[in-house]
Amino acid sequence: MALSLIEAQPGVSRADLARALGFSEMAATRIVRELLAVGLVEEFEDENWSRNQRKRVGRPKTGLRVVPTSLYAVGITVSAFHSEVSISDAAGEIQATRAITNPNFESVEGAAQIYARALKELIDDTEIDNERIVGIGVALSARTNPEKGEILRSEYFGWSNDDGAFCDELRKILDLPVEIENIANAIATAEMRFGAARASREFSLVHVATFVGASIVSESRVVRGASGFSGLIGHIRSQKTELTCVCGRNDCLNLNATGFGLLSRLGKLDQPKFDTSRLSDYASYLLDVLNDADAACLVTDAGKALAPAIDSMGKILGPEMIIISGHLGANPTYFDGVQTALETEFGHARAAPFLLVRGTISPERSAALLALHAFCYSDRLDYDRLAKISERRTARHG
Ligand SMILES: [Zn+2]
Incomplete structure (x- = not known):
């Protein structure tokens, strides 16, 4: 806990640590001594403090930080x-x-x-x-x-x-x-510790690439549910398509809001059933599509197709933020499609029930x-x- 806090707040003092963790200052000092002893953290002089307090006498404030190496x-x-x-x-x-x-x-x-x-x-x-x-x-x-x-x-x-x-x-x-x-x-998990969700204990993340899946975080923990299979939003019902999902249906979100659906609409699939032996082809086609300005409209539409599921997640889970990630999800055109549909079709322009954030960690x-x-x-x-x-x-x- 102490190490996490020092990582999240470089410059934190022993007294701050003790207060934040509910320890005595003596206990905090002992923990810090152990972290210093193995070189995990170091003390440094907070320059901003010294500059602002130049006229004052006494020791400059020293803070703690993690040693990256x-x-x-x-x-x-x-x-x-x-x-x-x-x-x-x-x-x-x-x-x-x-x-x-x-x-x-x-x-x-x-x-x-x-x-x-x-x-x-x-x-x-x-x-x-x-x-x-x-x-x-x-x-x-x-x-x-x-x-x-x-x-x-x-x-x-x-x-x-x-x-x-x-x-x-x-x-x-x-x-x-x-x-x-x-x-x-x-x-x-990475967004929570190092990225957009640093200050959030309640958020969801949707990963969109060939298929789509979600992660639900509550009280800073990944929610797994009784089945161990939470966040399977790829099989939420969406529009009927010509395609067949891995589950056998033809109306899954996996076939509409994703790279797989996008490739189908661009005529890049030679068969309507998802084929695990073609994964590398799907990925390379999709990366080409994202570099193709002519495909931008379809990329936006795929983003719009995700919006109903995002709105439902917001209503069911009440998160502070929903992060959209992945090779397709974090694409600006796709993300814009999601955001536009939420604003125009789900009333998020008037009052957004949660922050919609583009993923910061690949x-x-x-x-x-x-x-x-x-x-x-x-x-x-x-x-x-x-x-x-x-x-x-x-x-x-x-
Ligand atoms: Zn399915």
């Missing part, structure tokens, strides 16, 4: 769009990335091995101290059980329960703890940030390991 987290984004492995510092800044040019999603184990090896190469090629890597975050289009490290189901990749096979492969090759999360939940960046959330800014931080690294370093340098 004190630890690192790594991420794997399993996607047909930009498959990527990355390394983030403790401040959430991406230090290195590598694209996976030829991902293969046929088997869970095979896909895990491709990503794990690429990540291992990236780690070896950078000069980052391996010992300071706290864990791996995985973001993918699948429903997962992060606690058990299992993929429950992915309609998108055509995978069913993997019994933890994906995470097992990663641990075998990289020997690091793994947090695996649905892509909408991963981006929502799916690729979210994976490593998810790992920071899970293994650095949480009670799963392995303090003893960091303490040992510091001890060894002190011993080496006398």
Whole structure:
């Protein structure tokens, strides 16, 4: 909690910490001493304070901040769009990335091995101290059980329960703890800690790419429901189409407000049924469409088709904000379509019931940030390991 607060409010003092966390100042001082000892945080002189208070006598105010290079987290984004492995510092800044040019999603184990090896190469090629890597975050289009490290189901990749096979492969090759999360939940977690939802405890995030899915956050936690499958808005009823959804219906939101629906309207699909062996084609067609000015009207229409679902989410959940993310969702033309329809057809121009926000964190960046959330800014931080690294370093340098 203390480390999270220092990360969120650089310059915070020990007294502020004690007040915010409800500790005695002595307790706060002891915690800060431990964080300072392993180099996770440092004290600095707040320049703004010194400038404003120049005429005053006494010590300038010292504040606390996280040391970005004190630890690192790594991420794997399993996607047909930009498959990527990355390394983030403790401040959430991406230090290195590598694209996976030829991902293969046929088997869970095979896909895990491709990503794990690429990540291992990236780690070896950078000069980052391996010992300071706290864990791996995985973001993918699948429903997962992060606690058990299992993929429950992915309609998108055509995978069913993997019994933890994906995470097992990663641990075998990289020997690091793994947090695996649905892509909408991963981006929502990253937006909450490092992005647009920093100050929000109640918000939703809608991820739009080939298909659409949502993440619901309440009291700063991802809501999973009793089934573990919350946020499946892709199968909400929308207009009838010529297409067939993975669920067998022809009127799902997945077929209207998404990249898949857009490609159909542009005549880019050679068959009306979603085909998991064509994921890479769908992704590359969609990226082309977003660069094509002639397609702008259809992109706007796809955005408008999302608006009824967004309005319903607002009414059911009462969030402070709804973030629209993903390779299609965060596209300005698409986002504008959503916003326009909410304003003109749902009365949001007169009184907006929630903030509509364009996503600030890309799916690729979210994976490593998810790992920071899970293994650095949480009670799963392995303090003893960091303490040992510091001890060894002190011993080496006398
Ligand atoms: Zn469906």
